[in-house]
Amino acid sequence: MQRPAGASSARDALRRAASGIALIDHHAHSVLRTGPDRAGFEDAMTEAHERPPAPATAFDSQLGFALRRHCAPVLGLEPFAPAQAYLARRAELGAAEATRRLLAASGIGLVLLDHGYAAERLLTPAEFTTVTGVPTRPVVRLEAVAEEAFEASRDAHELVRAIDARLEAASATATAWKTIAAYRTGLALDPAPPGDGEVRAAAADWIATGDRRLRHPVLVRHLIWWALSRGGALQVHTGFGDPDLLLADANPLHLQPLIARATSTGSRIALLHCHPFEREAAFLCHAFGHVVMDVGLAVPHLGAQAPGSIRQALGLAPLHAVLFSTDAWGLPELYLLGSRLWRDAIVDVLGAHVEAGEWTLDDAVRVIGMIGRGNAERTYGLSTEGERP
Ligand SMILES: [Zn+2]
Structure with missing residues (x-):
């Protein structure tokens, strides 16, 4: 990596610490089975459903500029190679080789993988590990389990039993559960656990809609x-x-009553991604010892502005409650960007603390290790000694 002009020895030490960690990506998805064409590639670079009117391109974004800066050299091109040259080189290498190179360069040592969304378009977890050499652990998407049960059930009683039986079976291997309530109902949910009768009535309502979602x-x-x-x-x-979610309903503060009620369960709640509510999520981590957060997904999209997101998370949140993720989906480039931009941003943010005399270098190095790896090991009870590269 290029040494920025005027870099301090503290930043050099932090950069070495950040680049030396085999990161645990505590939430991400697999990559596309086949290399997309330019339109498909651009679709996977944005959360938008609509393409911008021509000649606008998804490459003209923070993510696009970061991709040309950081990914092009991994494929053997000059930094900032034009988009067309990048995609041509990627096609020449093939999807598997591009994926292998980008994951190797990401320095990610373990991925907690949510394989519950558009799985048919993606490598299976086993294939992902074969191609990349990176092991994965399963994150089970609760709504996907219920939707599989929906297809196999004829009445409400059978549906509720099928959901619970499938969850029970999944619990044998699940490292974590995940909910996409933000996309389905919003997060302002009644915090109380529903009673059995309510659940059966709701199952009957769902069957009556005939809609699997x-x-x-x-x-x-x-x-x-x-x-x-x-x-x-x-x-x-x-x-x-x-845009399937209403951002105002996806503010993590809506979860405060449920989080408070869950205190006694002994479970941990991981607030994923959180942008632009980093400060709200950080408050919840501060106020509740069983809550952790990340700013994945936002980091690759914010590109050169990613330090701002990380700075906000590292305000109120206790340092044991911030985790690393990429939330990569589809493009292996998102793994590299999530990792590279996070490493650069954490050095930027913590380097400023050290240079101001507010933090010691040793503490900053220790915190990079906590966020990059240790906090995930503790949150998920991971025993990963054998997986360190
Ligand atoms: Zn995700």
Whole structure:
């Protein structure tokens, strides 16, 4: 990596610390099975559903500039190679080789993988590991489990039993649960666990709609409380995402009553991504010892402005409560960007603390290790000694 002009020895030490960690990406998805054409590639660079009118391009964005800066050299091109040259080189190498190179350059040592969205277009977790050499652990998407049960059930009684049986089966291997309530009901849910009768009535309502997509708030609460009652870790998508969610309803502050009620369960709640509500999420981490957060997803999209997001998270949030993720989906470039931009940003933010005399270098190095790896090991009870590269 290029040494910025005027870099201090503290920043050099932090840069070495950040680049030396085999990161644990505590939430991401697999990559596309086949190399996309330019339109498909650009679609995967943005959360928008609509393409911008020509000649506008998704490459003219913070993410696009960061991609040309950081990914082009990994594929053997000059930094900032034009988009067309980048895509031509990528096609020449093939999707598997591009994926292998980008994941190797990311320095990510373990991925907690949510394979519950558009899985048919992506490498399976086993294929992902074969191509990249990076091991994965399963994050089970609660709504996807319920939707599989929906297809196999004829009445409400059978549906509720099928949901619970499938969750029970998934619990044998799940490292974490995940809810996309933000996309389905918004996060302003009644905080109480629903009663059995309510759940059965809701299941009947769902069947009556004939629509596989689960949107019933009582059933979403049932799934959430099923996971919380197991005392494990529940990931909750909050903040920025695609336009299927209403951003105002995805503010993590809506979860405060539910978080407070879950205190006694012994479970951990991971607020995913959180942008632009980093400060709100940081407050929840501060106020509740069982809450952690990340700013993945936002980091690659914010590009050169990613330090601002990380700076906000590292305000109120206790330092044991901030985790690293990429939330990469589809493009292996998003793994590299999530990792590279995070490493640069954490050096930027903590380097300023050290240079101002407010933090010691040793503490800053230790915190980089906590956020990059240690906090995820503790949150998910991971035993990963054998997986360090
Ligand atoms: Zn995700």
